Amino acid sequence: MQAFTRTDGRDPLVVFTDRELPNPEPNQALVGVAAYSVNRSEIYALQKPVPDIPGEDIAGQVIVGAADGTGPRPGQRIVAHLPSGGWARYAAVNTADLAVLPDYIAYSVAAALPLDGITAIRLSRIAGRLISRRVLITGGSGRAANYFIELAAGAGAEVTVVSATPEQGRRFIELGADMVIADASSAAGTFDLVLDSAGGTSVPSVLAHLAPNGTLIWLRNASHEPVPLDLFTRPDNAKIRYFDRTDLTPPFGPDLTTLVALVATGRLHPEIGRLKDWAATPSILAELRDRRIVGSAVLTLSQGLKHALALDLTPGSGPGRSAHLG
Structure with a gap:
């Protein structure tokens, strides 16, 4: 062959x-x-x-x-x-x-x-209940982040996305994001869930916007810069988790079945x-x-x-x- x-x-x-x-x-x-x-x-x-x-x-x-x-x-x-x-x-x-x-x-x-959709589904499981929760996403240009934006918005979350360009920002709004900002430091208020894939110096900034009992999920370090992180300054009971998308474990069939159903019903594009x-x-x-x-x-x-x-x-x-x- x-x-x-x-x-x-x-x-x-x-x-x-x-x-x-x-x-x-x-x-x-x-x-x-x-x-x-x-x-x-x-x-x-x-x-x-x-x-x-x-x-x-x-x-x-x-x-x-x-x-x-x-x-x-x-x-x-x-x-x-x-x-x-x-x-x-x-x-x-x-x-x-x-x-x-x-x-x-x-x-x-x-x-x-498959890969990006499964990643988004499993991130959603880690995030837990999303309805009425405030979500901040940095480094949202990746395909898995795009799927997650659409899933979170469809589940009733209020989604803010950091975007480097107006073109990307328009796409995030189409996917269901409520607000697009140019830099994480300009985010308003606190967030129940933060997904960060920018890494580097953005991590302390997004951690400062994490609500008490909130969760920061660190996906990757796209900036390739050291992360100046002081864990003693994190909000009360905040959780920091690292998600390694290169270590997804099977079986994948159930997640793929869910993704197919989401596409079939127009909830994922x-x-x-x-x-x-x-x-x-x-x-x-x-x-x-x-x-x-x-x-x-x-x-x-x-x-x-x-x-x-x-x-x-x-x-x-x-x-x-x-x-x-x-």
């Missing part, structure tokens, strides 16, 4: 190669990939010797159901989050880490959901900044690395499902053999 595999860390970061068809474990379905999204975190993973075939977020169609009888049947459309192997015509996917996709949600839309044929993956990676893409970068496989549905599954030609595959 055709797949993108990593190079030596120099441009291009990935190249087309021929690989064996995945041989699924009993709890895995063989999926014909129709679309996948590319995450910035995957660029850093490409500097490592494994995995050979990258790719975490895919949408496609089940070609062979799991041998243990779990998960969807052949022919059903799915969206999935997997450790690796998604940038290929076929992928082996744990049935616990996928969700069935209705016909009216496009593969390209679904492929933009994935933003696609690039939609290209998968042959453009190397150039898309360069654009992501240089921060030239706003929203999700989604690649679609030309003739992908046509190849998959024509897969010869007669004895001796099933998973593990690749003679009949494009």
